[in-house]
Amino acid sequence: MLSIKELxxxxxxxxxxxxxxxxxxxxxxFVSLIGPSGSGKSTMFRLITGLLEPDHGEIIIDGKLPxxxxxxxxxxxxxxxxLPWRTVFxxxxxxxxxxxxxxxxxxxxxxxxxxxxGLADYEQAYPKQLSGGMRQRAAFLRTxxxxxxxxxxxxxxxxxDSLTKRKMHSWLLGIWGELQKTIMFIxxxxxxxxxxxxxxxxMKRTGIWEFKVHLPRPRSPxxxxxxxxxxxRKELEWLIHRES
Amino acid sequence: MKAKWKKWTEExxxxxxxxxxxxxxxxxxxxxxxxxxxxxxSPSAIWxxxxxxxxxxxxxxxxxxxxxxxxxFGISLAAGLLFGALMxxxxxxxxxxxxxxxxxxxxxTIAISPIFIMWFGYSIWSxxxxxxxxxxxxxxxxxxxxxxxxxxxxxELLQTMGAGRWTIFQKIQIxxxxxxxxxxxxxxxxxxxxGATIGEWLGASEGLGYFSRRMSGNxxxxxxxxAIFLLSLLGMALFVLVSLLEKQLLKQKNY
Numbered sequence: 245m246l247s248i249k250e251l252x253x254x255x256x257x258x259x260x261x262x263x264x265x266x267x268x269x270x271x272x273x274f275v276s277l278i279g280p281s282g283s284g285k286s287t288m289f290r291l292i293t294g295l296l297e298p299d300h301g302e303i304i305i306d307g308k309l310p311x312x313x314x315x316x317x318x319x320x321x322x323x324x325x326x327l328p329w330r331t332v333f334x335x336x337x338x339x340x341x342x343x344x345x346x347x348x349x350x351x352x353x354x355x356x357x358x359x360x361x362g363l364a365d366y367e368q369a370y371p372k373q374l375s376g377g378m379r380q381r382a383a384f385l386r387t388x389x390x391x392x393x394x395x396x397x398x399x400x401x402x403x404x405d406s407l408t409k410r411k412m413h414s415w416l417l418g419i420w421g422e423l424q425k426t427i428m429f430i431x432x433x434x435x436x437x438x439x440x441x442x443x444x445x446x447m448k449r450t451g452i453w454e455f456k457v458h459l460p461r462p463r464s465p466x467x468x469x470x471x472x473x474x475x476x477r478k479e480l481e482w483l484i485h486r487e488s
Numbered sequence: 489m490k491a492k493w494k495k496w497t498e499e500x501x502x503x504x505x506x507x508x509x510x511x512x513x514x515x516x517x518x519x520x521x522x523x524x525x526x527x528x529x530s531p532s533a534i535w536x537x538x539x540x541x542x543x544x545x546x547x548x549x550x551x552x553x554x555x556x557x558x559x560x561f562g563i564s565l566a567a568g569l570l571f572g573a574l575m576x577x578x579x580x581x582x583x584x585x586x587x588x589x590x591x592x593x594x595x596x597t598i599a600i601s602p603i604f605i606m607w608f609g610y611s612i613w614s615x616x617x618x619x620x621x622x623x624x625x626x627x628x629x630x631x632x633x634x635x636x637x638x639x640x641x642x643x644e645l646l647q648t649m650g651a652g653r654w655t656i657f658q659k660i661q662i663x664x665x666x667x668x669x670x671x672x673x674x675x676x677x678x679x680x681x682x683g684a685t686i687g688e689w690l691g692a693s694e695g696l697g698y699f700s701r702r703m704s705g706n707x708x709x710x711x712x713x714x715a716i717f718l719l720s721l722l723g724m725a726l727f728v729l730v731s732l733l734e735k736q737l738l739k740q741k742n743y
Contacts, residue, residue: 293648315650325645329663341659342649390649 245271245426246292246394251301253284253291260299261287265452267445269428271393274420276429276437279447280484285430286322288447289396292428293319305394315343318390318425320397324383326371332358332382333367339390354389360419361385377408381415388425398430413439414465421462434477435468446483453483529710534717537710545699545718552694553722556612556684560619564676568624569669572631576661577653582632593625597683601690615687615695622683623676630672634665670734677730681723696722 246269254260261284290296294313326335361381401409444455518530575582608614642660688697700715
């Protein structure tokens with residue numbers, strides 16, 4: 245699905261924020277990217293989407309090395325960035341307008357999605373009338389409507405309070421099976437990373453480490469209280485602090 | 489209805505009282521006879537003069553001024569939006585045009601108007617040229633600044649969806665520039681009245697500016713004041729009209 249080979253990038257020449265970094269994401273996987281602030285997680289996403297160009301290395305999408313990566317990947321930035329002058333429905337429609345795809349019959353499809361995302365009653369509401377959780381769901385749905393298989397979500401639940409966040413987790417775990425998407429997910433929350441992911445990449449200045457999560461799906465949000473998850477979390481924390 | 493009235497009085501009540509007070513003092517001072525009426529006519533004399541010249545003012549000179557104002561505004565709006573957008577799209581146009589825009593505003597209108605009269609004669613176009621000169625600038629600048637204003641993150645989001653420059657302009661930059669453009673229009677529409685009046689002062693055969701000039705030549709200060717009040721009301725009415733439009737557009741769109 246996505247294959248990154250020996251990627252190097254720096255904002256200033258000669259001072260890369262990461263060097264020769266490689267990672268892979270297989271179709272249908274949920275992969276989290278964790279790491280201390282400033283380790284370049286968001287920069288990595290901007291490179292994958294094509295907003296930035298790497299200094300060295302290759303970003304291979306679906307086995308191809310596209311000239312221009314823009315328009316190949318669904319990207320959800322840290323802020324929800326819903327357009328305040330558009331209703332929820334029109335915000336979700338935006339990727340279809342941009343993609344110039346045939347909108348005939350799409351209204352029905354969008355309504356079905358809104359229903360599934362718990363936004364059916366807010367179709368004609370404006371973003372500022374929504375709660376934080378709803379805004380994130382609307383932004384997530386907009387990302388799905390790009391129709392791309394690979395979705396990059398940059399800390400989608402980072403700004404939510406812990407109760408709302410937990411609700412979003414159980415909601416996401418609930419629809420994950422039917423989504424049939426591949427997701428890369430940035431988070432600072434280790435619990436969240438373990439609960440949602442198949443694999444976790446830990447990014448640090450010194451390199452990148454892979455961590456597999458062997459938990460069967462479908463998963464329940466109750467998992468966070470179980471010993472297996474707690475011990476994984478300990479291990480992950482140990483990995484993070486190993487050198488410092 | 490009652491709540492609306494209360495809101496209105498809260499908003500404008502003090503202003504209305506101040507106006508009434510000011511008018512009363514003005515009337516009283518003039519009636520003391522210390523100030524000759526050709527220097528400062530009393531409000532009642534101005535009102536009387538307005539009544540006397542009512543037909544002339546409202547049916548001949550006001551329509552003439554309105555016509556110049558509207559044509560001048562229409563051209564300013566069209567050209568302002570066009571050049572604002574062009575400057576946004578092309579750095580070359582921006583580099584070439586921006587200094588000229590600023591220079592155009594440093595020219596004293598009164599000084600350049602005789603040239604316009606030489607070019608366009610006493611026709612309506614000499615007044616429209618003056619109107620355009622003063623009313624064009626706020627629209628270009630507000631359009632240009634509004635389009636520049638940013639929404640950088642929104643633009644990047646659309647880029648990742650594969651949007652080109654034109655799509656981003658349509659979907660993000662125009663809506664984001666709208667509040668700024670509307671502020672520019674509000675200023676511009678008031679300048680239009682001023683511009684048309686100046687144009688008429690310098691050479692015309694009709695219009696409120698022409699009327700007030702002729703009356704000042706006759707030392708009929710009350711008639712001059714009547715025309716000035718009418719012009720001021722016209723400016724306010726246009727301002728309120730655009731404000732209402734602005735409110736409607738922005739509120740509806742939830743800015």
